[in-house]
Amino acid sequence: MAPRGHDQGHDMAKNRFPVWRLIQSELEAEIRSGLIGPGDQLPSEHELAERFKVNRHTVRTALANLAIAGLARARRGRGVFVEDKPPEYRVTRDSKWSEIEREMNAAPSGRLVSVSERPASATIAEMLGLSQGATILMVETVRGSTPALLIYSYHVFDRDRFAGIEAAVARTGSYTEALREFGVERFYRASTWIDCRMPRPREAEALSIPLDAPVLVMMYVDRDADGRPLLYGNAVIPNGSLVVRVDTL
Amino acid sequence: MAPRGHDQGHDMAKNRFPVWRLIQSELEAEIRSGLIGPGDQLPSEHELAERFKVNRHTVRTALANLAIAGLARARRGRGVFVEDKPPEYRVTRDSKWSEIEREMNAAPSGRLVSVSERPASATIAEMLGLSQGATILMVETVRGSTPALLIYSYHVFDRDRFAGIEAAVARTGSYTEALREFGVERFYRASTWIDCRMPRPREAEALSIPLDAPVLVMMYVDRDADGRPLLYGNAVIPNGSLVVRVDTL
Known part of the structure; x- marks a missing residue:
């Protein structure tokens, strides 16, 4: 051609x-x-x-x-x-939104949007080391680290282990802080998946983007120091406001 | 809220x-x-x-x-x-399209679409270790590893070092093979950036997707065994046909 x-x-x-x-x-x-x-x-x-x-x-x-x-x-x-390029989000074992915000000299900014419970699909159960059908807690937040970087996020937890964590998230604006209140001092990024899709209506509204503007979605599993899965997170990022970077050499 | x-x-x-x-x-x-x-x-x-x-x-x-x-x-x-999830593309230092195709039991399938020359922007020059304004060769290909996975790609080379590489790409369908003909036996993925945008008209046409369907874009720099930058690649992937995965633990 x-x-x-x-x-x-x-x-x-x-x-x-x-x-x-x-x-x-x-x-x-x-x-x-x-x-x-x-x-x-x-x-x-x-x-x-x-x-x-x-x-x-x-x-x-x-x-x-x-x-x-x-x-x-x-x-x-x-x-x-x-114009200058958008900021880079580096995927490493230490990747955390609170770290990104620290680099940008911004305070933890998670704002609780909603919390719900549902049974874990086989996929979610496997990622979190639960039985299929176990009750999971889904916490939705919006982060506005800087005016130019708004993120809509879903965090999925084992409800039995982390019941009530949404209150700590709402109070501290930070999952890192909220996990600390549940006795998790250190945790690490284990796996990250990156995908692209159209926004859901409530994501578009919270991020102030049109319904026909795509979003970059970062999905990840964090584990504690013993290798036990802690959470499954989804960060929904408006097209063009952040580039994900991976260094392998 | x-x-x-x-x-x-x-x-x-x-x-x-x-x-x-x-x-x-x-x-x-x-x-x-x-x-x-x-x-x-x-x-x-x-x-x-x-x-x-x-x-x-x-x-x-x-x-x-x-x-x-x-x-x-x-x-x-x-x-x-x-339905089943789309295949995962794992970003590691050994990431290569030819490896993905091997995993899928597909033959190297790069089809040459166009080749052009232009001066390197400061960004491209820095990634390839060239002087700004040096002539770069931009090779555009379409890969159809499987009917369900079509990729539009751009590969940018130092023209002085890789003049004529498009002929080797056209003949072998593989950048790995083409680089071998230029004396590069081994190379590694150094950095990868992942972004999301709307397709260019010629990408939409080659990938048979609508102009309002977003694409996932993987940009990467590969280096040879001595750490010298070889190429800057861009893979344009139809929304939903591949998920990028990074393991960090």
Whole structure:
């Protein structure tokens, strides 16, 4: 298959998507990959209009939406420049939201949204070392470590071991602190899964994002010093506000 | 904030999104997180209609779309059951697409889509240990390891060192093989970043996904046995076809 070229504008229109949105996704992909990096200048409106075979108004709408997404910013009379990258979340055995917040000089900020009980599916039971059908406690919180980084999270616990932990979470804003009140002095990240999906309505509302903006989801199991599973967490992160990083060398 | 309850249907409608799509995203979130796991039965149409305050036709549309997304499947007269999870891609120092394909008993399947040259941004130059503005080679491929797992990828190389590598990629379908032809016998994954975004039009076309379906993007730097950066890769993965996994304990 040959690379697409002059007919790109035509194919874009065919899909009944706003053309500016497709131009935005082209530029966004280049920025997110670093092919155009922080501080770099984007091509001019004129060049972009030529490249995508659209008028400058369409290009301007795409650039305005890149700015809203925090990816690029116009400097008066100088052009449009790429903004800094979003912060990195490093996955290590010591990964904890409270650590990330400490690095950002932010206080623990978990705000309790809801708590519920349900029977553990086989999948959850296996992750937490429980029997299928055992009662689990699901605690939902919103963290606003910085105005630019809002996270919606689910934390699943063995109800028999951690009954009432939501009160400690609500009071301290921190799972690390809440676990300490239950006698867990140290714990470690064992496994992390990273996925991407559309937000649930209540996630979109809490994170102030549109229902058609994807979210990055980090799922993880933390274990205590004896290797016993403590919790299964899910962090729902608005698209573009955080990049997950793993170093393996 | 209290958990949302009976007014959920109303709020959903308010957002001018098809209500079935929001119900789909609710169920999808539960399935992807494992709260409802592989083999588990979903609530009945009647129960879901009650829970979301919608009619059964709306529920049926949501369930049909879950099936299209490969997340759940109706068994005649028995109900709707959750399908198996997508395969996991484990990030380790030995992560390579050719290894994943070997695990799946698939042959190296990279198909060359395009090759281009451009000057390295400061970001890319730093990752590859080049000077800013050095010429880089960008090779785009589509991998179809299995019919269910299509990947669009970008691989960026130092043009001076790897000029012509696209021909070896086109011939062998494998970056591992192509690098061997350039004298690189062994290489390792150094760093991986995971992000989520909307697809570019040419990615959506090659992956046969809609333009409004998000993609998971894995970006990575591989180094040779001497620690010298070899390539910067980007793998664009359709939402839901692969989950990235990191073990840290």
